[in-house]
Amino acid sequence: MMRSYCRSHLRTLEDEAVHILRELAAERERPCLLFSGGKDSIVLLRLAEKAFRPARFPFPLLHVDTGHNFPETLEYRDRRVAELGERLVVASVQDSIDKGRVTEETGPRASRNRLQTTTLLDAIEDQQFDAAIGGARRDEERARAKERIFSHRDEFGQWDPKNQRPELWALYNGRVRRGEHMRVFPLSNWTELDVWQYIALEDIPLPALYFAHQREVFERDGMLYASNPHIKLLPGERIRTEVVRFRTIGDMTCTGAVASDARTLEAVIAEVAAARITERGATRADDRFTEAAMEDRKREGYF
């Protein structure tokens, strides 16, 4: 009997990501996996299981904790880490502030988003990580569209978009000099919809924040934010209760919610497929300020 040996797009993306993780594990001695508690890094964990089980992961998880996380994110993180039996390293932005490495922003629009870069780079240096696996996707933002899967960072943790290594076939070059590191993005070729479809296909549990729930929110710059202790309201802003869900999960101070009544994965997928606004455009205040916001942050060493 002839078989067609077809492979679906989701499985093809999975094959690629697993291959990337295994290459990284061979190419670098001290990698870590950046775990934010967001859906992309949750998918990374599943892919790491596919790549390395029944052995342990050849890297710890690194969480850059801004101190402004949703409590649901931290609960999820701790539960997942316990289930997997893997090592978690937490790098805290509060520590960086206390040590004087960074200065807390002030004012009602203050965010610790930008400060994370220093905390991350310090952690990479302290722990002597020579690679960090991230969940970034090329479809998220234009500056990412040209970033390599194995993306080189110099000794200052910076990305040089004009001077990237050519990346051919699936032959990744993970070589670095002392003090430099690699960022590795196994989900480069995934879209937001792929991530959701894969979560459904693999039946991966998610933090409840991703599904529609009642929450106290206020509106700012046309976006809904969760009412939270780290943010001061501007004149005219009022707290109200809405049914919302989050499309991305970052800091409480800069991650917007969308009005939605999608309470199941199927409903979320239907919404994502129909969405008319990008994930970051809809919910991330950090990308809205300047035309090249992301590109600037990435050069400095952001995720």
Add this chain to the structure above:
Amino acid sequence: MSDASDRPPERPNDRLDERLSERLAASRRPVVGVADDAELLRFSTAGSVDDGKSTLIGRLLYDTKTVFEDQVRHVEDVSRRRGDERVNLALLTDGLRAEREQGITIDVAYRYFATRKRKFVIADTPGHIQYTRNMVTGASTASLAIILVDARHGMVEQSRRHAFIASLLRIPHLVFAVNKMDLVDWSETRFEEIEDEFRNFAARLDVQDIAFIPISALTGANVVEHSRDTPWYHGPTLLYHLETVHIASDRNLIDVRFPVQRVIRPESAEFPDYRGYAGQVAGGVLRPGDEIVALPSGLSTRITRIEQLGQDLDAAFPPMSVTVHLADDLDVSRGDLLCRPNNQPIVGQDLDAMVCWMSERPLAARGRYAIKHTTRWGRAVVTDLLYRLDVNTGHRDEAAPELKLNDLGRIRLRTTTPILYDPYRRNRMTGSFILVDEANNTTVAAGMLLAPE
């Protein structure tokens, strides 16, 4: 790399229509969801500056509802701020700031869109000769290449180069999108002229499948919908072609090739004796029970089990990432390769290859580099530069003393350890390699192995 001399000529005045976004919006298809079992097609796009590549990609993204409102708004804002009189859709597909400022796509940028039938990854590559390396990069993972041709100009030097690179990188499917048909009065004769010209040229190339489609990226003719302006054209629209071109047999399903990426040995209380060989299938179909040989040791054994995270599989084929278990405890490690006893790859230390040179520092005979081939690193010395290939004419310059950035050429290498390979034309995964400069760790060459003489 991108000083003023790289700048393309000024664009002509036929800017995008003012109300393009409105027209595009009106032509937008209803919401689509991608089927779970949709296949993935990777394709590259190449064209000379101003052939309409950005407009075409913009239209594909837009008509498949991949461009979001905030992105369109953003592009409108930027166009206005820059003082462009019209919305410039190219901004949708131009990534980095320096490139945006220069108004030219330099690097390879990846874009994504999907229809119900397929998910697409576009490697959007620049067309200028000084970006040959970017074209080669984009082509390396593509199953199909779209080459844009301006209907008014027909085949120009750049189109020949693009087709040549596609054939060299063995992209199995080529599509000549003859664009700006609106500017030649939708002339069937003109289209046929161009088709003839290309077919004559392409006869010398090694491409399995070539299609010609008359389009207008601007009006959308034959991109997603058939156009009434070309009643004489009965072929598929570009999108339909992308959705249906047969890609399943592009993979090598005959020669079993399994480069071992990692040996999984938990050595835990729960799995004291577990030993699995993890990797991505590079060719053929593996099944439990199959006799195999491990190379380079040459020892043979049997596959007892193929799994993925504890799930047993009855077959593994490209591009699956799996873990294979063997009947005997052979000394197999990363960089080794599993194959069938009666179908083995070439084992050699003297390699013949075509390379694309990607570094500012030229390749010279006697140059020493690190080489990565499948999952194996080694060292190589260039023993001979046979010729430099003129990508525009196909002429072989045997007197060339070196290969410079963006040059293609044929070389001979000697490696420190044997390489287990197939000719690139037989298998793109086991026939390709990269060279890395050990002084600064940059990737300096892409190589395609040839059968030994």
